[in-house]
Structure formats: structure tokens, C-alpha cells
Amino acid sequence: MTLTVETANENVVNTQYAVRGEIVQIAAQLASEGRKIIYCNIGNPQSLGQKPITFFRQVLALCDCPVLLESPEVEKLFPSDAIARARALLAACPGGTGAYSQSKGIQVCREAIARGIEARDGFPSDPNSIFITDGASPGVHMCMKVLLRNDSDAILTPIPQYPLYSATLTLYGGSLAPYYLDESKGWSMGVEELSASIAKARAAGKTVRALVVINPGNPTGQVLSMENQKEIIKFCKDEGLILLADEVYQDNIYAEGKEFNSFKKVLRSMGDEYNSVQLVSFQSTSKGFYGECGRRGGYMEMVGFDDKVGGLMNKIASVNLCSNTAGQILMSLVMEPPKQGDPSYALYSEERDAILSSLKRRAKMIVSCLNSLEGVSCNDAEGAMYAFPSITLPPKAVQAAEALGKKPDVFYCIELLKKTGVCVVAGSGFGQKEGTFHFRTTFLPSEEDFPTIVKGLTEFHEEFMKKYSS
Amino acid sequence: MTLTVETANENVVNTQYAVRGEIVQIAAQLASEGRKIIYCNIGNPQSLGQKPITFFRQVLALCDCPVLLESPEVEKLFPSDAIARARALLAACPGGTGAYSQSKGIQVCREAIARGIEARDGFPSDPNSIFITDGASPGVHMCMKVLLRNDSDAILTPIPQYPLYSATLTLYGGSLAPYYLDESKGWSMGVEELSASIAKARAAGKTVRALVVINPGNPTGQVLSMENQKEIIKFCKDEGLILLADEVYQDNIYAEGKEFNSFKKVLRSMGDEYNSVQLVSFQSTSKGFYGECGRRGGYMEMVGFDDKVGGLMNKIASVNLCSNTAGQILMSLVMEPPKQGDPSYALYSEERDAILSSLKRRAKMIVSCLNSLEGVSCNDAEGAMYAFPSITLPPKAVQAAEALGKKPDVFYCIELLKKTGVCVVAGSGFGQKEGTFHFRTTFLPSEEDFPTIVKGLTEFHEEFMKKYSS
Structure with a gap:
């Protein structure tokens, strides 16, 4: 046929x-x-003229073309910390960027990402719980694929939402349980609304498996307060929901007095009684100030899952072998950028x-x-x-x-x-x-x-x- | 839960x-x-010491780091054709490698791939029928996802097979209809065996939708003769099957007197009466002599499908936005490498x-x-x-x-x-x-x-x- x-x-x-x-x-x-079209349909900064962060691309170029590192000219074209970073990465990757990595990503890149998460949150991060992906989207696909058994399984999803969630729910045959953000209160997220939504889904015979939260919001742009995040985590614990936290805009905060707090940080700050909560946090090279959309770098950090679930995720990742190694390296650079005192720090912070x-x-x-x-x-x-x-x-x-x-x-x-x-x-x-x-x-x-x-x-x-x- | x-x-x-x-x-x-482990489990040449093709990596490095093109030192480090290729690619990609491309891939890369297919086969190739993917595997995932409606849909799959096929069939809930390669005849593929296999699947109530052929064979290494390929195409036409041709080893032929012929070429050589046959051909940067596994470049060429099916594929591709742009560029370089007379040709052909x-x-x-x-x-x-x-x-x-x-x-x-x-x-x-x-x-x-x-x-x-x- x-x-x-x-x-x-x-x-x-x-x-x-x-x-x-x-x-x-x-x-x-x-x-x-x-x-002449001005594309405001998608968050694609470099297509509209934004330049890439120089340090990131210097490291990528050196990792692409390691023969450059052997040339005496290399120091005229590249700063010493970019050279050192590329050397360290290549030394830790047998076969360089041309070899398949482990399915979940290059070990040293996952370690760098974990250090970046620790520096951001002040709580430990385990490199083995990090899966590097081709942008954040494949991580969402993987979670939906593992979670959804049939259309009785529902995911609480904000309305309005980034349509990746509705699309993957449809693709993998699950149900969308909508909860509405409150436009009259700056697109805030109310626990009463979540409770009403879960009750409605359950009354319709659905097993509600997870809650999607996009913070900062897409398309809505709100930044959640820590108090609100605590309520959300408590709701997930009480209702036995997995929290899928889309945090790809974590570096994009503009409002005075607002700050980004990761759900991982808030969860850990709530004490051991919340250790059972299952959380997946998604991050990407595509957003932030770096805007490296085309490079397809991303990761998900899985918190509170047992090793067997990690094994399932690893198996799904294996069937595509690994994510692209340059995107992996870029994700590690985003999470561990030049530090004060490094030769590239001044330019990096100026660009940022x-x-x-x-x-x-x-x-x-x-x-x-x-x-x-x-x-x-x-x-x-x-x-x-x-x-x-x-x-x-x-x-x-x-x-x-x-x-x-x-x-x-x-x-x-x-x-x-x-x-x-x-x-x-x-x-x-x-x-x-x-x-x-x-x-x-x-x-x-x-x-x-x-x-x-x-x-x-x-x-x-x-x-x-x-x-x-x- | x-x-x-x-x-x-x-x-x-x-x-x-x-x-x-x-x-x-x-x-x-x-x-x-x-x-010390010697990894012979997976075709991952660079992890075992194979060096990348210099020209490919030079172009990638320049596309990663376009500021290099403005430096007077660049000509000391890069040959002029690598510089020209990078300039041409960047000129055609607004935002360079940091921007999302079209979902199916960068236009000029698809055009280069189409020219490569034409040069290989001697028949036209339409850039719009080409989808560039993160390696060949995601293309196979996409086809399985679109083709398989439930476990009554079956795919004829060789035994032995590369387990990507059994894995995606299981993941997307279809059925595997096995056909056996004949070890006693050099792992050849017999049409009688195909007929017996399809009859058995149909007797079990299955709708057989497609035939997977891996040529050159994985894990079996055989190279099909053109006569055999014609029989296979005729079988697909007679039985109304889509031909999924895994041709990722097209540049890996070792036996004297054997050569690779793409199914597209064989199909086109059979005349207009075969124009209705639906064929998907998969290619990758990971194999061949280039062995660029970690870069995740690949494409599928869809032949004989109507525009609406192309639209469905494009929609699936859209949900992940696009494949990694460096992998896209690399795939275009593999299909359109330096030509005789180009400055890099001698080194390229020596390395190959x-x-x-x-x-x-x-x-x-x-x-x-x-x-x-x-x-x-x-x-x-x-x-x-x-x-x-x-x-x-x-x-x-x-x-x-x-x-x-x-x-x-x-x-x-x-x-x-x-x-x-x-x-x-x-x-x-x-x-x-x-x-x-x-x-x-x-x-x-x-x-x-x-x-x-x-x-x-x-x-x-x-x-x-x-x-x-x-």
C-alpha cells in the first residue's frame, strides 16, 4: 500500500x-x-543579524579542525583560553568531534554542564543524570515517548503554550490537559487553576502523568516567583506528577526585580521531604543571549528518577547513537563560559x-x-x-x-x-x-x-x- | 503517577x-x-584513530568562525577553495550556522546534495525531495513514524539486519516481517524468500507497507548486483511496497568487480512504467571513507511521493526545527567534494x-x-x-x-x-x-x-x- x-x-x-x-x-x-520579510515567528536571533559569541565559535573551530592547533599561526588568530579549552576537550574525546560519543553525551561536556548547574543553583548536579540532546526539543520528545502509554495518559500543559508540547502529545498519542495562565495577572500560574484542571482530566478518566511549566514563559514572557514555584512543586508532590520544566529562557530576564530560579534549585531548597519529586529540566543553546539555534545543542537534567528509568532514556538516546558533538561542546561552553581573569572574559562579557x-x-x-x-x-x-x-x-x-x-x-x-x-x-x-x-x-x-x-x-x-x- | x-x-x-x-x-x-578495550561493536572509525578529511573540517571551521575569513592570516592556514566554499555557504545562509535553517535543511546544501546524486546516478534529483537529517537514523525514525499506524502494519526487514530497524519498529508500534538473507550464497537476497515472507505476513493479517534493503549490507557486507536490484524494485512495484534503501555504505566497496548502484539509479533506468514506485534512499556522513559519525549529518531522498506526503515529513521535521547546520554543511561537502583542478583535490583524493x-x-x-x-x-x-x-x-x-x-x-x-x-x-x-x-x-x-x-x-x-x- x-x-x-x-x-x-x-x-x-x-x-x-x-x-x-x-x-x-x-x-x-x-x-x-x-x-522583504521580517521573521518574528520564531526565536532565531542570528537569522536577524545577532552575532555569535566569539569565544564559543573559536573553540568550535579549533575542535573542528585540530590541525590548526599544530600551526604556529594559531596564536595570532585565537586567544589562549580558547586554545586551551579546545585542547582539553579534544584530549578527553578519543576521535574528537568525528566520533560517536556516549549516547547521553561526551563525559567531559556533561561534567562541565553539571558544574554550570551547580554554580547557578548552589546545589550538586550529577553528570550521569544529564542527557545532552540536539537542542531541547529531542529531550521533550524522549520524555513524551517514555511517559505516554496511550491516550488515557494526559499531561497538564499551559495555555497558551509553546506548541512543541501539543505537537509531541499528538505525535505520541497522549492527551493534553489544559490549564490556563491568567492574562489579567501578568500570565501568572495559579494552583487553583491547576487543581481544577487535574480534577477535570481525572473526571474524564485520564491518568495525569506530568505538568509542563515554561519559565520564563513562551509565548507569554512571564517570570515565576520563587513562592509560586514552591507551590507548583508542592502540587506535583501532592498529586504525584512529574514536573517537566522548560527553562530554555533562563538567561533572558528583563524586568526589574525579577530573577530566574531553576526548579531544581527551588526543589532542593525545600528540603529532603521533596526528594521524591521527579523533575526534568530542559536547557538549550538556542536561546539566552547566545541564540545558537542552528547548532542544535541542548540538555535535560533528570532529578529523582531511578537508574532503570535512566536506562530507558539511555536506550532511546542510543537508537539515534548520540547528539551532534559540536552542539554538545557548545552546550558545555554555554554552561561554563570564560571566567573573570580569563583572556576572553572581557570580550565575552561585553558581547553578552x-x-x-x-x-x-x-x-x-x-x-x-x-x-x-x-x-x-x-x-x-x-x-x-x-x-x-x-x-x-x-x-x-x-x-x-x-x-x-x-x-x-x-x-x-x-x-x-x-x-x-x-x-x-x-x-x-x-x-x-x-x-x-x-x-x-x-x-x-x-x-x-x-x-x-x-x-x-x-x-x-x-x-x-x-x-x-x- | x-x-x-x-x-x-x-x-x-x-x-x-x-x-x-x-x-x-x-x-x-x-x-x-x-x-584497554578495542571497540569493534560499532562503525565509529575516528574513535579508532582515523583522521577526518582535511578539506571538510577546514570548511566547517571557517563556517563556525566567520571572523577568521576577515583575518589576513587566513590564507596561511586554509586553502583557497575551502575559503571560497565557506564564503559561498555563509553568503547563502542568513545568520550562518547559528540560525535555524528550513526544517528540511539549508537550501544550498540540498542543492549540492542533489548535484552529487545526479553526478553519481546520471539521473535528475530534486532538492525539494531531499530532507537533511542528524545522521541517517532520524530519517528512518521519521519514515517509521509516518508509515506505521498500528501493529497490523508490517515492514519487510532483512535478517540479519542493523537493529535500527527492529528498534524503530518496536518504538513506533509496528510489526517486523522478517526475510532471511542467504548466508550460503554470500548473504544474497532472493525474491522467492521475499515472496514467501510477504505471504506469511499477509496470512497473519498484516498490511505490509515497506521493504527495507541495506546495500551494502550491515552486518553482512554483501553488495547487491544490479540484476538483483531490478528484481527487488519489480517486487516492490508488484506488491505495492515502499522501498526503504539504506545506502549509507555506498562509498565502502572492496570486492573486485563489485560496484555500488543506488536504487534511485536502477529505478530510473527501468523506465517510466516504474515511476510509481516509492523509494526513500538514506545516506550519512558517518560511514564511507569520511566516517564523520559524531557530526550527525545525513539525508533522505524521497522519490515517487506526492507533495502532501512531503508536507507530512516536513511537519515532523519542523517539530524539531531543523538538523544541526554543521552536519548539513558536512553532508553537502561529502556529496560535492573537491574536483580535479581544485587546490584541495590532491590532498582530498590522497586521504580518500x-x-x-x-x-x-x-x-x-x-x-x-x-x-x-x-x-x-x-x-x-x-x-x-x-x-x-x-x-x-x-x-x-x-x-x-x-x-x-x-x-x-x-x-x-x-x-x-x-x-x-x-x-x-x-x-x-x-x-x-x-x-x-x-x-x-x-x-x-x-x-x-x-x-x-x-x-x-x-x-x-x-x-x-x-x-x-x-
Whole structure:
């Protein structure tokens, strides 16, 4: 029987992934016709001009091409700490970057990541509980694959959410138990809402296995308080849930007075009675100030699982042999960057601070622009890389969308794209309360492009509202 | 409900992947105790001392660290064609290697791969039908995920096979319909056997969806003749099967008079009436003479599928965003290497020929050593990287194994490992005819190590046979 959409696995057919969905395909079409598109659909900083952190790439280049280390010219092109780091990595990897590593990742990279976690949290981290992956997404795939037995197994997932979660739930045949973030309270996470959601899922016969928390939030940008995190951990303990903590924006905090605390740190600070809680924390090279999306580096730290579960994860990892070694090295560099006193420290910290302070300015600019528009309101982007404004669409716009068979927010985003070249993703791709409309935009275009974007968005919105309000 | 082996997805629990299984874990344990282990369990050439192809790594280093291209020193360290290639790649990739690419891969890399396929086959290749993946394995995962709807869907799989196929069939809940390669005829593939196998699967109520062919063979090393390939394609057409062609050893041919012909080429040479046959061809940077395992580069070319199926594949690829960009670039370099007249051509062809001629000598040495042992017979390693000898084990050895709860071939391999440090994989990990025993060994250790390996294997085998034959 040949393969067609009709004879394909229906979970694959039913999977939705809006950040690379319909609107983005229209954008690609327009781009192929010569239109300038500003891609704000996905957190992909380097595609919009952000430069990589120099030290990271120097180490990668030396690990790629070890013959460089033998050349007398190498010291003219590379700082001594990049050379030393590359030598140390290569000495610890028989066969260098061309050899398969252990399935869970190169030992010395896992050790460096564990040291980075310890420095961040002030609590020990075991390199054997770390699995290095090709970006954070494959770690989420692995967890979903292991956890989900059939569609009676449900995962508590925030709405709005990054659609990786809904997509993997559909792909692996589980159920999504939604809980709603409270837009009126800065997208905060209420335990009453979690309790109501789990009760509803259980009443429908579901076994709720895990809770997904994205902190800082995607698409919503909120940063959880430590008090709130403690409540969430207690909820997981009381309800016997595994906590899947998407912490890939841990280095992206912009709001005054807010800070990132990892769930691992909060969990450990709650004392031994919480040692039974099972936690997986995901991190990535793609986000932060480094923005190394294309390199596909990531890891998950598994906390509170027995060795046999580790063995299962290792087996899944084995079937793909290992993640890409350059991404592994990069992940170790992100978690253990140059230190004060190292030759590369000054440049590293200058690059880091420039990117983060610019992101902070851009976050403010986009939110302030959005809040100035009629019928639009947007919470503060406390962290991450996105604004997720609510838009009140006039009834005539809703009718126009329906006449075209489009969801109203999708219609709005397609019109925005066609008029301005700005590509954003409709709120329906992330989930939103019935009757509300949103879109997600990154604030990653370069600062020079911002006035154009702000002007274009403002003019478009005014015109759109005028057209459909009369 | 916490996650334990008892509450995990049972397909994951049931998955077996011997090339990183029990024996390899014992080896890792011995290594941690200070024993020297010679890893012949997996085709991982660089871990055993093979050096990467210089040109490939030069281009990667320049793409990693584009500031090098601005330095006046760069021409002292890099040849002009590596510099030109890196510049061309970076010019075509906004954001360089740090940006997410299109889900199916960087456009110019897919175009280079398509040109490489055309040069290889003499038939056109469409870059849009190429999906670049993190090694070949994720492509196989994607196909299995799309094809398999439930355990009534079966895939015809060779026995012996590379356990990626059995592992992904188990993971995604499909059924394996085995067909046996004929050891007495050099592991050849008979259409009568295929017919018998499909009839048996259908009689058991299975919908047979695809045929896996590994050419050159893994673990068996045979190279199919074009006549045989035509029969196989005709069989797929007649039976409505998708042909999944694992061609990752296409550059590893050692036997005189044998050559690699891709299934795409054979299919196209059969004329338009075969245009309806659906074929997926897998290739990888990990094998060949390049052996770039850790870099996780690979692609699949999809032939004969409609655009909607391409859309499904693209959606699955999207959920992981893209494969690692350095691996994508490397795959394009493998398929479009330096040409005669290019500054790097002489070194490139010297490195290639040295590796391939050494592999050819090592293939001969290992097969000849194995055939000199009592009760061991081994077909010629015509291609790939493995020898897969049959071993006749004395009844007392079988009893000793059973007393330990081990399969006899696993017992033999563990004893070999403990006595000599040589780590191979038991035939039961690949599948073998009931009552026969085999093991798979790579012939990748360096030539200097070969006398030690041959001596160790010979002495071990003589001792083992003596111990259990009396």
C-alpha cells in the first residue's frame, strides 16, 4: 500500500506546529517573490543579524579542525583560553568531534554542564543524570515517548503554550490537559487553576502523568516567583506528577526585580521531604543571549528518577547513537563560559551584556508600541523573547475571516504579513481562552529595524481597525 | 503517577538495540577499571584513530568562525577553495550556522546534495525531495513514524539486519516481517524468500507497507548486483511496497568487480512504467571513507511521493526545527567534494584513497583470520565495515551459556571481551537463523593494531573451543 496522507499515521496527520505553519509558508512564498520579510515567528536571533559569541565559535573551530592547533599561526588568530579549552576537550574525546560519543553525551561536556548547574543553583548536579540532546526539543520528545502509554495518559500543559508540547502529545498519542495562565495577572500560574484542571482530566478518566511549566514563559514572557514555584512543586508532590520544566529562557530576564530560579534549585531548597519529586529540566543553546539555534545543542537534567528509568532514556538516546558533538561542546561552553581573569572574559562579557541590554530595550519598545494600539493590550515581557498581545477584533473582521475559512487571529496575522512583511504567529497556534485573540511576536529584529516595524505595525493596525470597524 | 519502568511506555521498555547493549556496557565497565578495550561493536572509525578529511573540517571551521575569513592570516592556514566554499555557504545562509535553517535543511546544501546524486546516478534529483537529517537514523525514525499506524502494519526487514530497524519498529508500534538473507550464497537476497515472507505476513493479517534493503549490507557486507536490484524494485512495484534503501555504505566497496548502484539509479533506468514506485534512499556522513559519525549529518531522498506526503515529513521535521547546520554543511561537502583542478583535490583524493585501500586490506585480513578458525566461516566483506562470521559452538559452550542465562553467542562475545578486550556484538542482536550463531565485528581498528587483534582472537578461539569441546 503506497504512502499517501490517507494511509499515513493519523497522529502525524493531526499534528499542528504553528510556529512553522501556514503563515510562515505564506511568508516563504512572498520571500521567493522578492518581498522583504521580517521573521518574528520564531526565536532565531542570528537569522536577524545577532552575532555569535566569539569565544564559543573559536573553540568550535579549533575542535573542528585540530590541525590548526599544530600551526604556529594559531596564536595570532585565537586567544589562549580558547586554545586551551579546545585542547582539553579534544584530549578527553578519543576521535574528537568525528566520533560517536556516549549516547547521553561526551563525559567531559556533561561534567562541565553539571558544574554550570551547580554554580547557578548552589546545589550538586550529577553528570550521569544529564542527557545532552540536539537542542531541547529531542529531550521533550524522549520524555513524551517514555511517559505516554496511550491516550488515557494526559499531561497538564499551559495555555497558551509553546506548541512543541501539543505537537509531541499528538505525535505520541497522549492527551493534553489544559490549564490556563491568567492574562489579567501578568500570565501568572495559579494552583487553583491547576487543581481544577487535574480534577477535570481525572473526571474524564485520564491518568495525569506530568505538568509542563515554561519559565520564563513562551509565548507569554512571564517570570515565576520563587513562592509560586514552591507551590507548583508542592502540587506535583501532592498529586504525584512529574514536573517537566522548560527553562530554555533562563538567561533572558528583563524586568526589574525579577530573577530566574531553576526548579531544581527551588526543589532542593525545600528540603529532603521533596526528594521524591521527579523533575526534568530542559536547557538549550538556542536561546539566552547566545541564540545558537542552528547548532542544535541542548540538555535535560533528570532529578529523582531511578537508574532503570535512566536506562530507558539511555536506550532511546542510543537508537539515534548520540547528539551532534559540536552542539554538545557548545552546550558545555554555554554552561561554563570564560571566567573573570580569563583572556576572553572581557570580550565575552561585553558581547553578552550588549545583547541582553539591547533585548531589554527591544522588549520595552515592542510592548509599549503594542499597548498604544486601539484594542490591543500586552503584558510586560519579563523574560524570554516574545510579546503576546491580546487584540480585540471588530465583529466585521471576524466575519471577514470566517468568510475566508480562517480563524480571526490567523486572518489578522496574514493581513499584517501581506501589508508589512512582518511575520508573526496567531494566538490560536499556542492556545488562548475562547473568544480572545492574540499573536506572538519575537522582539529579535535589530534595533535599527525597530522604528520601521513599529511604524508598519501601527499604520497597519489603524488601517485594519478602520476598515473593519465602520 | 511517578515514572518507573513499570509505568513507562511498553514499546520503549521492549526496544532492543544491541550495538549499544549489554556487551558494550560490560566493555565500558572494564574500561573504567583501566582495561584497554578495542571497540569493534560499532562503525565509529575516528574513535579508532582515523583522521577526518582535511578539506571538510577546514570548511566547517571557517563556517563556525566567520571572523577568521576577515583575518589576513587566513590564507596561511586554509586553502583557497575551502575559503571560497565557506564564503559561498555563509553568503547563502542568513545568520550562518547559528540560525535555524528550513526544517528540511539549508537550501544550498540540498542543492549540492542533489548535484552529487545526479553526478553519481546520471539521473535528475530534486532538492525539494531531499530532507537533511542528524545522521541517517532520524530519517528512518521519521519514515517509521509516518508509515506505521498500528501493529497490523508490517515492514519487510532483512535478517540479519542493523537493529535500527527492529528498534524503530518496536518504538513506533509496528510489526517486523522478517526475510532471511542467504548466508550460503554470500548473504544474497532472493525474491522467492521475499515472496514467501510477504505471504506469511499477509496470512497473519498484516498490511505490509515497506521493504527495507541495506546495500551494502550491515552486518553482512554483501553488495547487491544490479540484476538483483531490478528484481527487488519489480517486487516492490508488484506488491505495492515502499522501498526503504539504506545506502549509507555506498562509498565502502572492496570486492573486485563489485560496484555500488543506488536504487534511485536502477529505478530510473527501468523506465517510466516504474515511476510509481516509492523509494526513500538514506545516506550519512558517518560511514564511507569520511566516517564523520559524531557530526550527525545525513539525508533522505524521497522519490515517487506526492507533495502532501512531503508536507507530512516536513511537519515532523519542523517539530524539531531543523538538523544541526554543521552536519548539513558536512553532508553537502561529502556529496560535492573537491574536483580535479581544485587546490584541495590532491590532498582530498590522497586521504580518500589511503583510507579506502587500508579498509580493503583490513577487510581481507579479518575475513581470512576468521576463516582460519575452527568451526568459523565468514563470507567475503564485499562492502560496508563489518565481518559477520558464523561460529559453530560446541554443545558444552551452549550449556555453559544457558547455565548463566545468556544466549550462546552473547556468552562467546562476553568471554572474548573479557579475555582480549575486543568488543564485538553477538549475532542475536541482528537476528540469525534459529540454531546458528554469529557475531559482528568492524574492521576499523588501525592496521598496526591488526596483528594483536588477529593473534588475540585466534588464541582466544582456540582456548574457548578446547575448553568446551572436551
